[in-house]
Amino acid sequence: MTTRLTLDQCGLNTGKKTRLHRILYRHGLGNGTALFLPYDQGLEHGPRDFFANPDAASPRYIIRLALEGGFNGIAIQIGLAEKFYWDYAGEVPLILKLNGKTEIPSDAEALSPLHATVADAVRLGADAVGYTLYVGTPAQERDFAQLQAVRRDAQRLGMPLIVWAYPRGAAIAAKGGKDSFYAVHYAARTAGELGADMVKVNFPHPEKRTAVPAPYDREYSTGNAVEQVVRAANRTLLLISGGAKAGDDAMIEKASESMAGGATGLIFGRNVWQRPWPESLRFVTRLRDVLAKYPTV
Amino acid sequence: MTTRLTLDQCGLNTGKKTRLHRILYRHGLGNGTALFLPYDQGLEHGPRDFFANPDAASPRYIIRLALEGGFNGIAIQIGLAEKFYWDYAGEVPLILKLNGKTEIPSDAEALSPLHATVADAVRLGADAVGYTLYVGTPAQERDFAQLQAVRRDAQRLGMPLIVWAYPRGAAIAAKGGKDSFYAVHYAARTAGELGADMVKVNFPHPEKRTAVPAPYDREYSTGNAVEQVVRAANRTLLLISGGAKAGDDAMIEKASESMAGGATGLIFGRNVWQRPWPESLRFVTRLRDVLAKYPTV
Amino acid sequence: MTTRLTLDQCGLNTGKKTRLHRILYRHGLGNGTALFLPYDQGLEHGPRDFFANPDAASPRYIIRLALEGGFNGIAIQIGLAEKFYWDYAGEVPLILKLNGKTEIPSDAEALSPLHATVADAVRLGADAVGYTLYVGTPAQERDFAQLQAVRRDAQRLGMPLIVWAYPRGAAIAAKGGKDSFYAVHYAARTAGELGADMVKVNFPHPEKRTAVPAPYDREYSTGNAVEQVVRAANRTLLLISGGAKAGDDAMIEKASESMAGGATGLIFGRNVWQRPWPESLRFVTRLRDVLAKYPTV
């Protein structure tokens, strides 16, 4: 049986523990699990993501959704944080997303440039910062350099560091793709080795086995893959993301498997807000029901 | 009906609000709208732009035009600001354009290098700084890094940041071009996400639909496109630019649609000064008549 | 008729005005004109330039020539300044050339790296610094970044900034070449926009019209071209350079046209010192005779 990681085990300094405690025990279900609302698609994909539900183009709408839905935090870029968070400051934890990019230019050397600093996050009352790391990108050298600078500031200022660990690049594409068990497994480990306090990964697909290293070229159940990914993160709290919008039942099933496998929480964006408000809340209720079954005390 | 954004809603610190209030309510019509005179073409295109009206080669002539025409501000580079603004200091707000480039070398990796700092702007009594962001350029990484540094200085010094958000690069050219609704929409959103206080965009062309993402491959009226661009900017004041010189009636029509769609103001350069002085003033009067219909109180 | 620019009109701070006053009114003819002796060819072209007059290989010889010839300043690199200027310190103004390169590697991405700082110039008692800007080079981004740093130091330390504005690169070569009216016109404007206090350009050739932009594809007299170049520099004092050695009468003719067109001065190197000492002085006398006709009071 899987034992879920507790905050005491994560090697956190006082500031980091204070802020993560606030996120995990003073917001959302307050049971040590996490449900995050990411809202950086306006930059990452452009406004095209909002045509499915035009109201979702408004950050104010999204923050209100996070509040009403009982999320543990909302992840946004500096511009939106400066303009929209003040109205609801303190009511829902802010995760300041420090880097991001548009999808317009070529992704061949994927790198997500910094737009804000950990000090910005402190100034805005954020409870965590987010950094997108493209594990496997040819731009690895610059990506790691950026991450190091963020990690040091986060350590110094007691700010939890959440790493969006996304496999990316030609070598990944050639070996099972970006959500293969192999890729997700390696990504989780990398984030942990490099000092993430929390890591966000995609749901692993053990059936994607084209040209993966030998140990991955066997049958694994999804549940087993999730468990191994959680273990690879080592004392790094793990979030599983929903990705592009898909069927609700399939999503809830993934959420359940994630939590059963030892994840600390879920991070769902488009699956939540690419539909009308009442439907969003209904879906969120189902996600919360899953989380309620996996308290960490 | 469109509600125009007010300064109270923009998440501005005291210094930024002070300066923007001065621009919007103490100059021009003083009704919360803006009419800016950009004058960086001597660097961006070279002196060839001045043959249509040789007097316009003189920054002194242009500043006097801004004064007589009742503009809310004039945007120039550091060299011209140092040499010409003293004579009229305080009479018309200075927007120090911080970056710029010549059109001579290849534009394939478009990037506009910095020539001055926010501290230079403070020293010169400027009320805002301008930064050209090439949304979609392959040089995105360096562009975003420059913007971040400017944003942080602007935040620290209470200086409003106006982003010239220009779609650019092979991927943009291949998807509807730089003034498609898609491109302008994305550009406005990007500036807002990354911390612009005000954003300048080109007038959107919803009819340019070659290879744009699905949601843009439908019929939109120009008015609707403008409204959506304004909304995509989120609490970022929006300016629509005139671009290259064209027919006056068409320009005035665009200006009206822009303001009706929720823009805060207009930024017209060559359409204003590539003609004799009296004609310039007549055209400006028509622009002011448009602005007078859209006060923000 | 051309009105020559005075120091009062140039937007100079006290330190810059002090030093330029010293150069223009306390040295040379003392009438507001300038005659400079550039001596960076040993680095830019290598010692091959000195075979025509081996004595000219010695910086000491050159400084003595500047003194005897009544020049307003001598432009040299840091190494020569450290070793040779002390002997004549204060007797002739020093213009510390801050950047330079050898002609050995490919010029395709022309950039002139920095070798000294404005603070070095202050320490050595210099009255100005010189910076070579390759207008139009593919390395524009790095070139502008260097220039910005120099401009800021010069502003802070009250040191006049002289920009060697040289059109360069494939795009320039394809459009009339580096001394076309188009190229020189654009170069002068660029230096002024970016904060030069004085700009050095080549003598413009309006007859070089291959593939230039439309407004330049007409007949202009040389005199008219010079006047327009002076005007494009805007309140930036303009120097015209002699370039490679050519016939004396042609050179004097160019010098006269330059001054008649509104230039502040001349900068002649190889035409002066690639000949025996007495001949050098005779040629300098002719240049001074030209300058004497264009006092700025």
Place this chain on the structure above:
Amino acid sequence: MTTRLTLDQCGLNTGKKTRLHRILYRHGLGNGTALFLPYDQGLEHGPRDFFANPDAASPRYIIRLALEGGFNGIAIQIGLAEKFYWDYAGEVPLILKLNGKTEIPSDAEALSPLHATVADAVRLGADAVGYTLYVGTPAQERDFAQLQAVRRDAQRLGMPLIVWAYPRGAAIAAKGGKDSFYAVHYAARTAGELGADMVKVNFPHPEKRTAVPAPYDREYSTGNAVEQVVRAANRTLLLISGGAKAGDDAMIEKASESMAGGATGLIFGRNVWQRPWPESLRFVTRLRDVLAKYPTV
């Protein structure tokens, strides 16, 4: 006969000598030899290395193995150090590995980016820092720049610097490969010239002679090659690594030859932990038996 290097001969400042004394005389056999456990494979190769013994995926398991096996130190990345070292702080010396990379992107310009600083190592109570230098990589310029910064911090803070000197790159591959006598010999010398206090090299293979420089294209015994590598390191303590898992007897033979040739110690990872715990300890006992024969007093 080989004389083993003593700490007194290594040009160490007080802080470095204190920490190396602790590693060599207060831990492990306490006889001046060293047995290190490297554990950066989770980042360098990914979790695939742990399938042979899944328990080894846990840093806690590895640290306990280091303790029970009587190692002189364990080398891990910052993320694992922050989360796992506290539990056993001071019980086994920590070597903070400062750089590292994943194996996913192309290795053509091999460079290992920094993830932590010497100051991080001081804060965590580490007794040394580790840096991977890819001797021969086309990225030599950036690699040497990183190393210089680390060396200076290490000197200033009295922290021993262990360089993982790995030959790498096309030129190495073409001349005997990365574990040829030629390559290892050059790598050891390079680390010593550039300021390593201790250097880790692969076991040299004098029989790999394809296209090596003339002096290496002769027969050398392995023992002689090791001796020369030790000598090339000059007053830099030398460690020989085990590399990928291979037969135990062969490994012990290599270990013996290394120590006989003058090495200060051994660094074995996968050969130790890619097997069950009792087997690991049995193998470690054999390694310690070798070390016991080569005390440095």
Place this chain on the structure above:
Amino acid sequence: MTTRLTLDQCGLNTGKKTRLHRILYRHGLGNGTALFLPYDQGLEHGPRDFFANPDAASPRYIIRLALEGGFNGIAIQIGLAEKFYWDYAGEVPLILKLNGKTEIPSDAEALSPLHATVADAVRLGADAVGYTLYVGTPAQERDFAQLQAVRRDAQRLGMPLIVWAYPRGAAIAAKGGKDSFYAVHYAARTAGELGADMVKVNFPHPEKRTAVPAPYDREYSTGNAVEQVVRAANRTLLLISGGAKAGDDAMIEKASESMAGGATGLIFGRNVWQRPWPESLRFVTRLRDVLAKYPTV
């Protein structure tokens, strides 16, 4: 007749003059000439250079040779200086070589990265620093940037700067090669222009005339070429290097021509130590006999 440069003429500040005086008048022959022993081949070429005389692999051996041979200084990298100079500190001047590279990766964009600082040299009691400049390399921009930083630190700290001025790159190879009169002449001038206090060049070969600029495509005696190289260095003390090992008589002849031509000294490495100790000393005696004939008083 050639007049040799004296320290008084070199534009040195007090610290630089103190240290150069120590090198030139308190060591070696004490007559103002210099004989340096360079020992960076272990890094530049690798240990293959030591097979001719295995004892020479030891820095201790080399320092003792410098002492016994009465050299004016020894040039080594930081790692060797930290570990070996203490034993003989003050007995022979230390020239800390600040940059260097291995010969393994491609030399197409030759650049020698920094490994130590001028402050390191001060800390170690060095009397000069050495910097390798690859005159003509395509990496000229980065090379000059490094040199500038070193020059400024050296000026600030009163540390003499010796530039190893090596012509390098495709353009050099195509025009007479790296030891043509043209290349060496240009290299000497470049070092002087950029602020070297002393410059090391290869012996010039006026007979290498393939594709050199016109003035070099004539007959020059070796002696004349040396004189011109000395003159091109301008008040920069000049050293001529021995290069790869060659016949003794030819070497002594070169040494004599160098000193007769006005050089301040010689720098011989492999010609000295790629032979047994007694032979080394015999050869050094011959070099000293040459130097004794050219005192600078």
